[in-house]
Amino acid sequence: xxxxxxxxxxxxxxxxxxxxxxxxxxxxxxxxxxxxxxxxxxxxxxxxxxxxxxxxxxxxxxxxxxxxxxxxxxxxxxxxxxxxxxxxxxxxxxxxxxxxxxxxxxxxxxxxxxxxxxxxxxxxxxxxxxxxxxxxxxxxxxxxxxxxxxxxxxxxxxxxxxxxxxxxxxxxxxxxxxxxxxxxxxxxxxxxxxxxxxxxxxxxxxxxxxxxxxxxxxxxxxxxxxxxxxxxxxxxxxxxxxxxxxxxxxxxxxxxxxxxxxxxxxxxxxxxxxxxxxxxxxxxxxxxxxxxxxxxxxxxxxxxxxxxxxxxxxxxxxxxxxxxxxxxxxxxxxxxxxxxxxxxxxxxxxxxxxxxxxxxxxxxxxxxxxxxxxxxxxxxxxxxxxxxxxxxxxxxxxxxxxxxxxxxxxxxxxxxxxxxxxxxxxxxxxxxxxxxxxxxxxxxxxxxxxxxxxxxxxxxxxxxxxxxxxxxxxxxxxxxxxxxxxxxxxxxxxxxxxxxxxxxxxxxxxxxxxxxxxxxxxxxxxxxxxxxxxxxxxxxxxxxxxxxxxxxxxxxxxx
Numbered sequence: 317x318x319x320x321x322x323x324x325x326x327x328x329x330x331x332x333x334x335x336x337x338x339x340x341x342x343x344x345x346x347x348x349x350x351x352x353x354x355x356x357x358x359x360x361x362x363x364x365x366x367x368x369x370x371x372x373x374x375x376x377x378x379x380x381x382x383x384x385x386x387x388x389x390x391x392x393x394x395x396x397x398x399x400x401x402x403x404x405x406x407x408x409x410x411x412x413x414x415x416x417x418x419x420x421x422x423x424x425x426x427x428x429x430x431x432x433x434x435x436x437x438x439x440x441x442x443x444x445x446x447x448x449x450x451x452x453x454x455x456x457x458x459x460x461x462x463x464x465x466x467x468x469x470x471x472x473x474x475x476x477x478x479x480x481x482x483x484x485x486x487x488x489x490x491x492x493x494x495x496x497x498x499x500x501x502x503x504x505x506x507x508x509x510x511x512x513x514x515x516x517x518x519x520x521x522x523x524x525x526x527x528x529x530x531x532x533x534x535x536x537x538x539x540x541x542x543x544x545x546x547x548x549x550x551x552x553x554x555x556x557x558x559x560x561x562x563x564x565x566x567x568x569x570x571x572x573x574x575x576x577x578x579x580x581x582x583x584x585x586x587x588x589x590x591x592x593x594x595x596x597x598x599x600x601x602x603x604x605x606x607x608x609x610x611x612x613x614x615x616x617x618x619x620x621x622x623x624x625x626x627x628x629x630x631x632x633x634x635x636x637x638x639x640x641x642x643x644x645x646x647x648x649x650x651x652x653x654x655x656x657x658x659x660x661x662x663x664x665x666x667x668x669x670x671x672x673x674x675x676x677x678x679x680x681x682x683x684x685x686x687x688x689x690x691x692x693x694x695x696x697x698x699x700x701x702x703x704x705x706x707x708x709x710x711x712x713x714x715x716x717x718x719x720x721x722x723x724x725x726x727x728x729x730x731x732x733x734x735x736x737x738x739x740x741x742x743x744x745x746x747x748x749x750x751x752x753x754x755x756x757x758x759x760x761x762x763x764x765x766x767x768x769x770x771x772x773x774x775x776x777x778x779x780x781x782x783x784x785x786x787x788x789x790x791x792x793x794x795x796x797x798x799x800x801x802x803x804x805x806x807x808x809x810x811x812x813x814x815x816x817x818x819x820x821x822x823x824x825x826x827x828x829x830x831x832x833x834x835x836x837x838x839x840x841x842x843x844x845x846x847x848x849x850x851x852x853x854x855x856x857x858x859x860x861x862x863x864x865x866x867x868x869x870x871x872x873x874x875x
Contacts, residue, residue: 352796383427433459583704624670
């Protein structure tokens with residue numbers, strides 16, 4: 317039997333092994349290799365760009381549409397990259413450009429803000445009517461008040477509406493101005509009464525002849541914050557309730573502070589009920605004392621009336637030494653009747669009667685006393701205290717509880733009375749009870765898994781893109797690139813002595829099948845090696861093997 321073996325053409329080793337390997341790949345393998353290389357290049361580029369992505373910071377937030385559009389247009393002219401954040405309510409730029417961009421925008425007057433004040437008066441148009449001028453002034457005043465109110469720390473935004481009637485001297489009764497203020501507070505913040513009153517007086521003082529009662533302040537929920545008669549009464553009741561709660565909490569805190577060092581923290585429960593009198597009482601009393609001694613009494617008024625009708629005798633006689641002599645002293649008998657009032661000397665010299673009246677009024681002793689009792693007086697205190705049993709542990713570590721001795725309980729009651737300022741006349745009561753507390757086991761929450769913790773979640777989010785790109789790159793490398801390179805390396809690793817071994821193996825005179833001799837059972841190592849080379853050649857170069865088998869079938873002689 318003769319067989320022809322097709323010539324096995326073995327190309328000499330090329331100087332460029334990569335080009336030779338690519339030449340030995342089929343069309344499909346070349347396409348896969350190209351796609352894999354492109355995919356790897358794209359992944360490397362994406363990883364590089366994501367690694368160099370700038371950190372964005374907020375440039376301005378809570379801008380109006382007008383200011384936002386002006387800032388975006390200016391950033392485009394300045395070639396500054398930007399993006400929108402916080403649902404479109406903020407404009408963000410790279411962190412290293414924040415301060416520079418703000419300064420450059422501020423030099424151009426941006427953002428202008430949606431609130432305009434008296435700068436409206438600077439753009440007066442020619443031919444503006446009196447009504448337009450008055451309306452512009454009102455808008456400017458509203459804007460200035462809005463800016464002042466928004467400067468408060470608790471106010472997020474505000475709107476001020478002014479009602480300024482036209483003053484006319486022909487009206488008998490002039491209408492007074494009024495105002496309303498709408499406030500939007502920051503989340504979690506409130507305004508107390510003093511702050512609301514400050515806003516009211518700020519608005520009332522900015523408008524001439526405006527009464528603070530004509531200013532209404534409303535929050536975003538529609539609640540009236542300014543004081544009214546009903547609101548004042550409600551606020552007063554709320555303050556009274558708050559005052560009572562503060563008194564009760566103060567006494568509870570005092571009881572806990574005095575008893576917890578004795579029985580341990582968590583072993584005392586106390587409640588205090590305070591009855592407070594908020595009524596205002598005023599009493600006036602007037603007292604009159606008996607008349608005092610006239611010498612020490614105070615004279616209120618004194619009236620003296622004197623009336624005399626006596627006419628002195630006209631001088632007569634010859635002028636001389638005798639007529640110039642003083643009158644002779646009067647003489648009257650000792651036991652004679654008294655002369656009339658106003659008559660002295662000789663009764664004959666009196667020509668009429670004299671009258672004298674004296675009236676003295678003394679001040680009445682009176683005491684007026686006005687007593688006004690203070691509001692918020694504590695009328696009665698009631699304290700209830702529960703003390704847990706005394707817990708102990710024996711030598712074996714077993715917990716046990718025992719009631720507190722009556723003597724110690726009485727001492728605790730005395731301490732509580734002294735702490736709250738016990739007053740028996742006021743009707744105060746203190747009750748200290750010893751009882752075992754019921755221990756309720758707290759449900760212990762299972763610790764969160766590592767993937768449920770917030771810090772780990774943030775770390776995973778930050779590593780999601782790099783890990784995803786790395787996994788995709790490995791998939792492309794193992795699925796597309798690695799098989800092609802493996803095929804190229806396997807084909808290039810064909811040994812040089814393979815044709816000789818294949819010719820020796822496929823000789824023209826093959827051995828006939830027969831029973832092997834006992835000495836031929838152990839095949840030489842050279843034949844095993846040739847057989848392995850032939851198998852490897854069949855796997856790596858199936859075309860040559862196919863040609864050999866074809867020659868055998870056709871009966872052609874080997875080359």
